Amino acid sequence: MWTADSLRGRRTIHVIGSLLPLIGCILATAWAGDMLVRTVLIAVGVGTSATIGLAVHMRNDVRVGKRETSTLVEIPTRTDVRDDRVLHRMLDEFLNWLAQRDEDHLWAGFDQLLREMVAEHLEGTPVRCYHVVPGEEELRSLAQATASVTTSKKRLLGGVASRVVESGDEYVADASRDGARDAQRDGSSEERFDWVWPIRRHDKTIGLVMVGELSGAVVREPDLRRAVVTLVQLMWEHVAALEALRVARRTDRSSGVLNRGDFFSVALNVLDHAYRTGEPVVIATLTLEGLRALDDYGMWQDRDALIAEVGATLARRLRSDDRVGRFSDDRFVVLLRRLDGDLGSLIVGKILTAAETYIVETFGAHGPVGIRAGLAVSGKEQPALDTLLDRAFAAAKTARERGKRLQCHDQAIAEEVGHES
Amino acid sequence: MKVDTVSCGAVSILMPRGALITDEVPDFQGEVQSASQAMGGRVVIDMSGIPYLDSAGIQAVLSLYTEPNRTPFRPKLASLTETCRDALDLTNLISRLEVFDTVENAVRSYNP
Numbered sequence: 001m002w003t004a005d006s007l008r009g010r011r012t013i014h015v016i017g018s019l020l021p022l023i024g025c026i027l028a029t030a031w032a033g034d035m036l037v038r039t040v041l042i043a044v045g046v047g048t049s050a051t052i053g054l055a056v057h058m059r060n061d062v063r064v065g066k067r068e069t070s071t072l073v074e075i076p077t078r079t080d081v082r083d084d085r086v087l088h089r090m091l092d093e094f095l096n097w098l099a100q101r102d103e104d105h106l107w108a109g110f111d112q113l114l115r116e117m118v119a120e121h122l123e124g125t126p127v128r129c130y131h132v133v134p135g136e137e138e139l140r141s142l143a144q145a146t147a148s149v150t151t152s153k154k155r156l157l158g159g160v161a162s163r164v165v166e167s168g169d170e171y172v173a174d175a176s177r178d179g180a181r182d183a184q185r186d187g188s189s190e191e192r193f194d195w196v197w198p199i200r201r202h203d204k205t206i207g208l209v210m211v212g213e214l215s216g217a218v219v220r221e222p223d224l225r226r227a228v229v230t231l232v233q234l235m236w237e238h239v240a241a242l243e244a245l246r247v248a249r250r251t252d253r254s255s256g257v258l259n260r261g262d263f264f265s266v267a268l269n270v271l272d273h274a275y276r277t278g279e280p281v282v283i284a285t286l287t288l289e290g291l292r293a294l295d296d297y298g299m300w301q302d303r304d305a306l307i308a309e310v311g312a313t314l315a316r317r318l319r320s321d322d323r324v325g326r327f328s329d330d331r332f333v334v335l336l337r338r339l340d341g342d343l344g345s346l347i348v349g350k351i352l353t354a355a356e357t358y359i360v361e362t363f364g365a366h367g368p369v370g371i372r373a374g375l376a377v378s379g380k381e382q383p384a385l386d387t388l389l390d391r392a393f394a395a396a397k398t399a400r401e402r403g404k405r406l407q408c409h410d411q412a413i414a415e416e417v418g419h420e421s
Numbered sequence: 422m423k424v425d426t427v428s429c430g431a432v433s434i435l436m437p438r439g440a441l442i443t444d445e446v447p448d449f450q451g452e453v454q455s456a457s458q459a460m461g462g463r464v465v466i467d468m469s470g471i472p473y474l475d476s477a478g479i480q481a482v483l484s485l486y487t488e489p490n491r492t493p494f495r496p497k498l499a500s501l502t503e504t505c506r507d508a509l510d511l512t513n514l515i516s517r518l519e520v521f522d523t524v525e526n527a528v529r530s531y532n533p
Contacts (some may be wrong), residue, residue, distance in 0.1 A: 339472035
């Protein structure tokens with residue numbers, strides 16, 4: 001640890017709460033005219049509970065801002081031109097990456113950028129970056145965080161990773177034993193790490209960066225490491241804010257699920273992946289009936305609460321790799337992966353039961369509102385998304401005609417054939 | 422369905438690979454039955470290679486525990502993937518099966 005006194009005569013980088021976000025200004029100015037970035041930077045400041053300011057202190061303890069207002073870490077750094085160059089280049093590369101970012105794969109892109117930056121400027125490789133999810137025993141790879149089709153890529157939380165997550169302190173291999181540094185093995189694998197540092201928010205570790213082999217020069221440069229950690233922390237928060245904005249843009253406000261356009265784009269990706277790997281897919285449509293009656297009776301608040309409740313029920317009951325969107329005012333669409341019709345019917349049936357419970361509690365057993373579902377199964381035929389949707393809507397219509405709460409398209413056809421014969 | 426088999430003392434560990442769906446169920450059941458007969462029922466099925474199962478697959482897994490037992494022991498399941506665990510949870514069947522987090526724990530359970 002270090003104190004304010006120990007910093008005298010050094011060039012320092014202060015991350016100071018409640019000061020103007022200097023780095024924000026740098027970024028925003030560099031990205032002239034882009035209001036989104038300005039907004040995001042403000043959001044980053046707010047998100048970290050204080051406006052973050054990065055002040056580069058010049059010689060002789062010249063301070064920017066009030067000492068009393070410092071709420072985050074205080075980072076000393078050497079008066080080394082090489083260090084400045086490293087930080088400058090990293091910032092430049094981050095700005096370039098921002099300008100060309102892929103909105104759909106923000107974290108994956110950031111993961112790659114981070115690995116490249118550490119490898120190039122700090123001679124550290126391999127680099128692993130993870131999200132730390134509270135209460136989970138596994139770390140989630142950044143590369144998988146925003147992929148529309150995810151494959152599990154996780155690391156068990158243990159060993160040095162676990163210690164860094166819990167303590168919030170970086171781990172650095174023993175630099176005094178040059179050539180045979182005391183690098184620690186990660187508890188869950190045989191990998192060894194020279195440098196592991198946490199990404200912190202509100203006194204909690206939200207991310208982890210693990211560097212296998214690190215240049216000996218960097219191991220012996222605590223000031224450079226701390227400056228890099230601070231810079232990456234700011235970049236991380238920036239990406240998190242961008243991701244939050246992206247999600248907010250895609251989300252239907254009333255129900256909290258994907259809006260129609262984004263559901264289609266996500267669903268097409270998922271369907272394409274499922275068909276290539278031969279996985280079955282179920283499309284279900286859920287239709288709320290009687291919403292117009294609520295409008296007619298002036299029960300708008302109840303109507304909005306119902307839509308919010310159905311959205312919440314869907315989000316709660318579905319699995320992490322299922323997708324749900326609001327198709328129209330009174331219709332929701334759900335894409336269920338790796339299920340056949342029977343299991344799909346079971347899941348949708350449970351969702352219907354949960355929604356019906358709310359409807360009965362709110363509007364009574366014989367109230368004006370009801371909910372019904374139609375299902376379509378991909379099977380071996382692998383039809384297009386539009387076809388599956390048409391079939392699911394047709395099944396929902398059949399359910400209504402037959403007074404059923406749930407109808408699968410295949411079953412409806414089978415029943416019709418049986419009826420005719 | 423490809424099923425690798427490894428012996429661990431008196432226990433046979435089966436490692437099926439691929440989705441446990443209607444077309445694959447006969448192969449799966451055949452492998453489990455022959456291993457079960459050979460090892461007196463001491464069989465651990467490592468489910469980590471099964472990405473998902475359909476209702477026929479669930480039925481096949483359930484039948485391991487519901488069909489008349491001709492051996493002193495029942496097979497045990499280990500290392501279920503998230504999707505398989507979800508499917509068994511949804512059908513409220515997981516409590517009727519003997520499921521272990523790891524193959525090692527499942528093997529150990531035969532030798533308390």
